[in-house]
Amino acid sequence: MRVLIIGAGVGGLCLAQGLVRAGIDVRIYERESGVNSRYQGFRIGIGGAGLDALRECLPQRLHAVLDASTGEISGERRIVDEQLNLVTQLEPGYGGMATDRHVLRHLLLAGLTDRISFGKAFTAYEELADGTVRATFADGSTATGDLLVGADGVGSPVRRQLLPDAEIVDVPGSGVLGRTELTERFAALVPGFGTIVKGPGVTMLLGKMAFRRPPHLAAADLAPEVVLPRTTSYLRWSMSLPAGATPADWTVAHEQVCDLVEGWHPDLVELVRQADATNSSPLTIRYAKPVAHWGTRTVTLLGDAVHVMPPSSGKGANTAFRDAALLCRRLIEVDRGAERLLPAVQAYELAMLDHGFAAVADSVASLSTFATR
Numbered sequence: 001m002r003v004l005i006i007g008a009g010v011g012g013l014c015l016a017q018g019l020v021r022a023g024i025d026v027r028i029y030e031r032e033s034g035v036n037s038r039y040q041g042f043r044i045g046i047g048g049a050g051l052d053a054l055r056e057c058l059p060q061r062l063h064a065v066l067d068a069s070t071g072e073i074s075g076e077r078r079i080v081d082e083q084l085n086l087v088t089q090l091e092p093g094y095g096g097m098a099t100d101r102h103v104l105r106h107l108l109l110a111g112l113t114d115r116i117s118f119g120k121a122f123t124a125y126e127e128l129a130d131g132t133v134r135a136t137f138a139d140g141s142t143a144t145g146d147l148l149v150g151a152d153g154v155g156s157p158v159r160r161q162l163l164p165d166a167e168i169v170d171v172p173g174s175g176v177l178g179r180t181e182l183t184e185r186f187a188a189l190v191p192g193f194g195t196i197v198k199g200p201g202v203t204m205l206l207g208k209m210a211f212r213r214p215p216h217l218a219a220a221d222l223a224p225e226v227v228l229p230r231t232t233s234y235l236r237w238s239m240s241l242p243a244g245a246t247p248a249d250w251t252v253a254h255e256q257v258c259d260l261v262e263g264w265h266p267d268l269v270e271l272v273r274q275a276d277a278t279n280s281s282p283l284t285i286r287y288a289k290p291v292a293h294w295g296t297r298t299v300t301l302l303g304d305a306v307h308v309m310p311p312s313s314g315k316g317a318n319t320a321f322r323d324a325a326l327l328c329r330r331l332i333e334v335d336r337g338a339e340r341l342l343p344a345v346q347a348y349e350l351a352m353l354d355h356g357f358a359a360v361a362d363s364v365a366s367l368s369t370f371a372t373r
Contacts, residue, residue, distance in 0.1 A: 004029065004144075011320030028115055028117070031138075045097070045207075050321045053325035058108070065218055071209055073095070073098045081198055082199035098207070098208070103229055120141070121138040122137055123136050150162065150306075154168060166289070170285070176241065176254075180272075181274070182209070189235065205237065207237070253282045285310045287310055298345075304320065307319065307357055312366035323356065326351055326352060
């Protein structure tokens with residue numbers, strides 16, 4: 001059996017790791033020119049079923065690197081005003097770990113070098129008479145396999161062909177995602193799980209990415225064949241912008257945020273001023289409307305390609321990892337001859353749609369966290 005994965009985000013790579021671990025032939029096709037070709041995200045939290053799924057797919061030899069190159073998410077959660085005066089103390093948050101998406105993506109690429117092709121922009125698929133599926137790419141090349149998995153994110157061209165009527169909703173308004181190098185001064189802003197700043201007309205969310213060990217040193221020590229980025233610890237912050245503020249690029253967005261925090265506590269002002277332009281960006285929040293099961297075929301979807309959700313409940317990556325582990329388990333059964341391909345994929349899809357859109361609903365319900373006061 002050969003599985004074609006379109007997209008080399010964390011969900012698709014998690015699936016690929018699980019399939020390779022089981023001895024299943026897999027090929028990954030990514031439209032970007034390389035893993036470092038553009039801004040790739042920010043701090044994410046993984047825990048519970050999502051973390052279990054990631055560990056299930058990741059080779060055992062990489063578990064120690066995962067643990068060492070992440071950070072803790074636990075403890076105090078609080079809401080403060082723009083002068084850092086306490087407004088409300090929330091229930092403490094516990095469990096899971098903080099990881100940097102870019103670092104995690106590098107870790108998930110370990111051992112897949114000969115299975116991934118960059119610069120391959122997917123354009124269409126064709127289901128062939130012999131039961132296989134053929135993918136065509138913008139450069140004219142093709143690839144054929146037994147199953148094609150669209151793990152190509154919110155703008156998924158695989159989804160557009162498979163489910164042309166599926167709706168992705170842009171949440172009204174806009175926001176900014178910022179990243180500032182962690183110092184002792186800024187670390188004090190997030191003493192525990194996270195901090196919400198309720199300022200005049202805007203809300204800022206603060207989260208800390210404090211690596212247990214520098215990722216590149218952890219890899220060099222624990223798995224020398226793995227190369228991780230030289231990423232330093234940082235504080236991740238996001239802010240909802242007032243209605244009508246729709247910055248097209250970071251320079252404009254940064255200027256707007258600097259204006260908005262004028263007169264705030266000096267630590268918050270300086271946090272914004274020192275933001276890393278390379279790893280900060282305007283933020284558009286989207287979510288997918290539920291879709292009915294489409295009738296199983298040799299093409300399926302995973303992660304944000306089918307159930308993209310707001311970041312408000314921290315479930316996006318965790319849900320993609322759950323998808324990956326579930327599909328991997330089903331395909332292992334097929335490879336062992338214990339199940340036929342289409343029934344196995346159907347069982348995956350029904351479970352994925354159930355837990356995936358439950359996570360979307362929960363994330364949409366949590367959007368008030370990002371709302372202006």
